[in-house]
Amino acid sequence: MEKPARASRTVMTQIIFPLDTNHHETMFGGKVMEYMDKAAAIAAMRHARMQVVTASTDSLDFVAPIKVGEVIEVEAYVTWTHDSSMEVCVTVESENLYTSQRTTTVTAFFTFVALNDQGKPAKVPKVYPETDEEIRLFATAPERYELRMKRKRERQEAAKMLK
Template identity: 90%
Template sequence: MEKPASASRTVMTQIIFPLDTNHHDTMFGGKVMEYMDKAAAIAAMRHARMQVVTASTDSLDFVAPIRVGEVIEVEAYVSWTNKSSMEVCVTVQSENLYTAERTTTVTAFFTFVALDDKGKPAKVPKVYPETEEEIRMFATAPERHELRMKRKRERQQPAKT
């Protein structure tokens, strides 16, 4: 069975308060990452319709600051699937509510693994892209997957002394 990427699309909106920011009045990176992980997990669960765990995060790029008083919109969707894993594309945009200016502030790819009732990896439905962006992300996903697998293999090798 296949599902469209749009079926997993998740959008979370938050206003940024002073407690969400650092001494520069910009949002803590870890707080942004928390929201991204939550939105990505929801997208993965919507796709798989089972429990999931975060396996990796990569290409996490902070491209612009998020300021106190702005609103962020965290958008996530399943961009590619393997046997039991799902790549989730996540984008964060900030919005100045007074000027309506919107800025892409953070982008990343999260990988989730679906789990069965016993906590073992479970097969997930294939995803298919519909929009131009989804088609582009889907087409480039196998290369990102291979890079993740290469990193994983390198980390599993014994340290050289």
Template identity: 75%
Template sequence: MEKAGKKAKESRTVMTQIIFPLDTNHHDTMFGGKVMEYMDKVAAISAMRHARMQVVTASTDSLDFVAPIKVGEVIEIEAYVTRTNHSSMEVYVSVQSENLFSGHKTTTVTAFFTFVALDDYGKPAQVAPIIPETEEECSLYESAPERYMLRKKRIRQRNLTV
């Protein structure tokens, strides 16, 4: 039995952080791994909001660092579920930096995370389909099957070389 659909906005999650010197490298820009940690946390919360159960990160792809994040800036990490399959959820995550003095905002990182919902026994569990509403949600929803196929192809190729 298929679950009733849920709106993408119901999974929307936002986290704001100020970037301190300990978050940065010798260029005074944020460590990429630290950004990825925050992105994974926000994406996991988004997936749990959608599934209303435990989730695990299955993959991360298209992680694109498009601009540096500087010490003293604030970052806003936003995530929401873009599409689901039986037990998996694709979550779009974007990071925007802001210079608090000028107010200038820049998109700095974007990525797609895949999570799998787990039942009480740690087995994959069915999740509700997504109902996109905004132009961005609809665009990401429509393009998700292509990303899904690319992920599957990448995993198959990796398994053949192991």
């Protein structure tokens, strides 16, 4: 069975308090990553309707700071599937509630693997795109998948050398 990308769409909204920020009064990068991973996991579970684990995260590039008092919106959805894995696009946008200015602060692709009741990889439904953005990301996903597989092989080799 196939599912539309929109069926997995997940949006989390958070206001940023002083405890979420560093000494520059900007949000801790690790806290942003936590929210991104949670939203991506929810999107993957909505698509697969089973438990999932994070397999990889492509580079996170923080392009703008998130300031105390701003609101962030973390949006995630499944853009592509393989056998048991799902690519999830995650975008974080900050908003100044007084000026209504919205800024994309970070984007990344997460990969999740669906697991069956025995904790083994399980087949996931195919995803199909509908919007222009979804179609573009779906079309370019196989190239990102190959790059991830290459990176994984290189890291496995490096781990063997470090033993």
